[in-house]
Amino acid sequence: MKSDLSRRKFIKAGAAFLLVFKPNRLLSVMTVNGDIAATSMGITLIHEHFLVDFIGADKINYNRWNKDEVVEKVQPHLF
DSSP states (O other): OOOSOOHHHHHHHHHHHHHHOOTTSOOEEEETTEEEEGGGOOSOOOOOOOOOOSSOGGGOOGGGSOHHHHHHHHGGGTO
16 A cells, blocks of 8 residues: 655645744643643653453443542552
8 A cells, every 4th residue: 555645745644743842842741640741751651451350342331340449559650
């Protein structure tokens, strides 16, 4: 399957990004704890899922597990 994005287009897009992007500009990121400076984040996992039940997505029922127990078990690994 051929991509519509040629090497030339990719390089032009990257160059345009570098010309527009200003790394010294103060950017903020909304977190579950509120806004923080993007430069203070370091390496960040931006979208994670926590597996609670192995039964399968089509059979999930929130009565199968206790939310408080799940939060207690997972929370130490979040921060």
